[in-house]
Amino acid sequence: MTDATGASTVPAVEAVHTSKRFGATTALHDVSMSIAPGSTHALVGRNGAGKSTLVSLLTGLQSPDAGAIAFDGKPAPPVADRSAWRRRVACVFQRSTIIPDLSVAENLFLNRQGGDNGSLVRWGALRRKAAELLQEYAVDVDPAARAGDLGVEQRQLVEIARALSQGARFIILDEPTARLDATAIDRLFGRLRALSATGVTMLFISHHLQEIYSVCDTVTVLRDARHVLTAPVADVDHDALVAAMTGEAVGLTEVEARPPVGDDTRVALGLKDLTLHGSYSGIDVDVRAGEIVGVTGSGSSGKVALAETVGGLRRPTSGTVSVGDAPVPPGSVPAALAAGIGLVPQDRHREGLIPLLSIAENATLPIAGSFGRFGYVAPGRLRDTARSFIDRYDIHAEGPSAPVSSLSGGNAQKVVLARALSTAPSVLVLINPTAGVDVRSKESLLGAVRAAADTGTAVLMVSDELDDLRHCDRVLVMFHGRVVAALPAGWSDTDVVAAVEGVNR
Numbered sequence: 001m002t003d004a005t006g007a008s009t010v011p012a013v014e015a016v017h018t019s020k021r022f023g024a025t026t027a028l029h030d031v032s033m034s035i036a037p038g039s040t041h042a043l044v045g046r047n048g049a050g051k052s053t054l055v056s057l058l059t060g061l062q063s064p065d066a067g068a069i070a071f072d073g074k075p076a077p078p079v080a081d082r083s084a085w086r087r088r089v090a091c092v093f094q095r096s097t098i099i100p101d102l103s104v105a106e107n108l109f110l111n112r113q114g115g116d117n118g119s120l121v122r123w124g125a126l127r128r129k130a131a132e133l134l135q136e137y138a139v140d141v142d143p144a145a146r147a148g149d150l151g152v153e154q155r156q157l158v159e160i161a162r163a164l165s166q167g168a169r170f171i172i173l174d175e176p177t178a179r180l181d182a183t184a185i186d187r188l189f190g191r192l193r194a195l196s197a198t199g200v201t202m203l204f205i206s207h208h209l210q211e212i213y214s215v216c217d218t219v220t221v222l223r224d225a226r227h228v229l230t231a232p233v234a235d236v237d238h239d240a241l242v243a244a245m246t247g248e249a250v251g252l253t254e255v256e257a258r259p260p261v262g263d264d265t266r267v268a269l270g271l272k273d274l275t276l277h278g279s280y281s282g283i284d285v286d287v288r289a290g291e292i293v294g295v296t297g298s299g300s301s302g303k304v305a306l307a308e309t310v311g312g313l314r315r316p317t318s319g320t321v322s323v324g325d326a327p328v329p330p331g332s333v334p335a336a337l338a339a340g341i342g343l344v345p346q347d348r349h350r351e352g353l354i355p356l357l358s359i360a361e362n363a364t365l366p367i368a369g370s371f372g373r374f375g376y377v378a379p380g381r382l383r384d385t386a387r388s389f390i391d392r393y394d395i396h397a398e399g400p401s402a403p404v405s406s407l408s409g410g411n412a413q414k415v416v417l418a419r420a421l422s423t424a425p426s427v428l429v430l431i432n433p434t435a436g437v438d439v440r441s442k443e444s445l446l447g448a449v450r451a452a453a454d455t456g457t458a459v460l461m462v463s464d465e466l467d468d469l470r471h472c473d474r475v476l477v478m479f480h481g482r483v484v485a486a487l488p489a490g491w492s493d494t495d496v497v498a499a500v501e502g503v504n505r
Helices: 051-058 082-088 104-108 123-136 152-165 182-197 209-215 238-246 303-310 333-339 348-352 359-363 365-371 379-392 409-421 439-454 493-500
Strands: 013-022 025-035 040-044 066-071 089-092 170-174 201-205 218-223 226-232 267-276 280-288 292-297 318-323 341-344 427-431 458-462 474-479 482-488
Touching: 013 051, 025 040, 025 051, 025 066, 025 218, 040 051, 040 209, 051 170, 051 201, 082 089, 089 152, 104 123, 104 152, 123 152, 152 170, 152 182, 182 201, 182 209, 201 209, 209 238, 218 238, 226 238, 238 439, 267 303, 267 458, 280 303, 280 458, 280 482, 292 303, 292 439, 292 493, 303 427, 303 458, 333 341, 341 409, 348 409, 359 365, 359 379, 359 409, 365 379, 379 409, 409 427, 409 439, 427 439, 439 458, 474 493, 482 493
Parallel strands: 025 226, 040 201, 040 218, 089 170, 170 201, 292 458, 292 474, 341 427, 427 458
Antiparallel strands: 013 025, 013 066, 218 226, 267 280, 267 318, 474 482
16 A cells, blocks of 8 residues: 555554563553654653563564564564564664674674575675675674674664664664764764665664654653553654653753752762773862762763772772772772772673572672671561662562562662662762663662762762763763863753863863
8 A cells, every 4th residue: 555655554563452461460551553664663661661572572572462563564473483573673672682702794694604505604705795785784894803892883783784684674773872972873873864764664762862853753652561652753842752651740850959069078089190091091080978970971081981990890000099088999899899889880781780689689789798697698687678778769679589680671770779879888989870761760760869969978970861960069071081171060061062072172
């Protein structure tokens, strides 16, 4: 079927009255969504709204309990037919599926190295074929390069090229910008627009609502496992979109002014001439008790490496980190913990959580020794403490014994924050604390950080999010490994963006 212009009116992808349950939990209830060919369709909602479940149905990882999935007006293939699914849909996840120890060429043609007839691999031909594919989609990567040596942006582009090479014309992008800086995001959006112009259909999932307005045509909102809204992006303003996601009036980006921290307040964290070759150099920063200091910059600015040094994950080349008047032994997480430093790392999945352990065990790891003697952990004390954390940090879970792997992104991040604060640290270091979490979870996380600061904890918060930085008493901007600007509260977005891009150096 076509319209008056000759364009197809048959949806490229359609979910029709789909529902999915896991035991007593309704993950998706009677959700329908239709995506037009060649469009970029946004899917938004709070953590736990049902987005991941819907994606699992659209990619054939799960079958709906009710309803149906269709591609180009035809029923989806059986779940067991993985080749047929790969020809219809691909998903570029927030966590890369690239195999780091293989070459780019091997990743592009994984399980297809020998061609369709499964013959012996001809490596020269494989690399030439990979080079042609990369050139076709303007991906500037060496086919022989080790995939693990690629940057985040390059890995994502390789994954997109791999999906298209298998015949898929529908791509799901799950939080593709979560670990990209502003320049890389602009490049990615340019490529997405170019792909859309060639007829590729995309489902774009993001918690960064401003991105929806930059790159998407239509938006669908899920809330509490149900469909709430589908509309052209141009017809839904920011406040209406947040209201649809949360079910309540908005004011989420409003930040109450905090009384300034006086110059006579004691210095809780001191960084003196801190240098790490290849990342940053000559960093001198004091953070006073109760002060929230933000640090931002591009991906190459050195901001993450600086925070990881303070948290003990990296050993500086020279300089010192001090808590109060006491130097902290460098490059040691146990030493940082003992000195009173709590850390929320950049990657909660790889560095922040132990997925096979429960919420209670993850949240109380640093203080488990206080729940008993001689290595014994009293189960009752563990559960009671974990329940208090669940209540204090608004963690939505079945209970303390639930596996942390069962949590949505926002609730998992709250567990990481609860653990960092479990020792009542003198210093709290956070790296992109709200990346990949929904609007309401952001407010809950940032509220907990402000509450910690109000009790005297010094906070060093590295973030790319302007809404995170608004909670800070001052913001330091790093550029090529150095602090190039210090902005007091009340800065404008233009001030920060200009400094990040090196305009006012």
